Amino acid sequence: MEFWFRSRAVIDELVEKFLDESKEWETMEMSKYIMRDGKRFRGTLMFLFNGALGGEEKDAYPGALATEILHSASLALDDIVDYDEIRRGMKAAWAVYTNRKVIFVSNYLIPTALSIISGYGDKALRISVDLWKDTAVGALKDMYGKDEDYVRTIELKTASLFKLPTMLSSFSSGRSEFLDTLMEAGKDLGIIYQLIDDYVDCVTQDKDKLVGSARQLFSLTSGKFESFVRMKYREYKEHYETLLRSLPVKHDYLDQLVALPDFLAFGLMGEAGIKNKIF
């Protein structure tokens, strides 16, 4: 928790500095709006894994920043396509600036984030481009995918931007031999995150109003989503812990990394004000 508060503050500073240095005045104001007030969970993963593998904190900065840029851009686009008028407690960017501007600013922010990532080398860039592509395929599967593909859909849609920081931490810490394991760890965390997010929707919303992967979860389990979520949560959490044991994690990071699944799940359930029946 404390680690998160601190990394969130650092990320907020990085974002502010990045935006203030922007030479393109046309993009700055709106980029600021799009990037305001995030929870910075994904960026925090970059700090945690980078530190756990022995990287210096400053080596995590570009990765955390780029991750949050991509995440914010994807939210801004999601809001357009969902016609959601509220984001992070304020009007959605499109409702303030129009679709037009949001689309172009996103088209500016996305390659800008990729350029920042290219500082970690060409392999990091290449994988990041593929992960970004995966988020788009996931967004489509979220709408049109089959219920049976639920887990694959949330992996593509959500876990891609969790894989991104854990993957980048292998480069930032100079431990690229753990690339695959780190990608897997990010995948587990992202699936857990979306699983609980959909669980919250299934619990709190009228079942006729469920959309996307939450609707798929409800329909796949014929409404008996709780036991399914509990089972999958355990399965991915155990897998994640197995991965952690195979990584040379520095001692003072281990507890925090182990606690991540519960931290993410607890955060989502707490936000929605529902009781934990999962873990």
Added chain:
Amino acid sequence: MEFWFRSRAVIDELVEKFLDESKEWETMEMSKYIMRDGKRFRGTLMFLFNGALGGEEKDAYPGALATEILHSASLALDDIVDYDEIRRGMKAAWAVYTNRKVIFVSNYLIPTALSIISGYGDKALRISVDLWKDTAVGALKDMYGKDEDYVRTIELKTASLFKLPTMLSSFSSGRSEFLDTLMEAGKDLGIIYQLIDDYVDCVTQDKDKLVGSARQLFSLTSGKFESFVRMKYREYKEHYETLLRSLPVKHDYLDQLVALPDFLAFGLMGEAGIKNKIF
């Protein structure tokens, strides 16, 4: 002209094959719609410059395909933001498939094109990411830029996707020592293309209805756009010819490369049915 007909047919085949091989059924139908019936000018540049520098035709395939994917995605997004209902003689993609789908399919197509480009190596990928970013900045400057920045705006907005294929041809032909010259040549051609496109708008449209760079051109020249366009056209064409002389162009390609500025300009003016007063 004949070269263009042939390369257009080859590109149409490449596009069809690419789409039929798509594993993501959610994207295929709409991607087909977005990519239908292009003039394939930009992809043709890839064939021309690759061939002129001694590359094999097949080495140009990925670059031509990726260029046309990016171009089509950018048009589909432009139509959303402009609320244009007609594109290439049919309903615009958003009017058929909704904004939602077009945004996500574009977010899928763009990194897919970048992945294809990465086959030319990491430097090619890195430059392509930057060029894509430039198109987004250009789109914003098209709306909010100053009239005095007109040439810079059209360079960013339009010439970026002309630079892309000429730049890639340096990698496809194995002549990366000419990278900078080829980028410059693409820039000249792209500026010429947009200059004439805006000229056509200024000639054919009511001046109150001009938007974007065409409006900037009109306003910058206080309505005396013709002499300005003629001057700039000559300037960029001469610069382009100077660049061509510094490249080791194969003899049988020289005439076609030299003719490109007039070919592009003539094509645009012919399409609009206006008389040539420029060259």
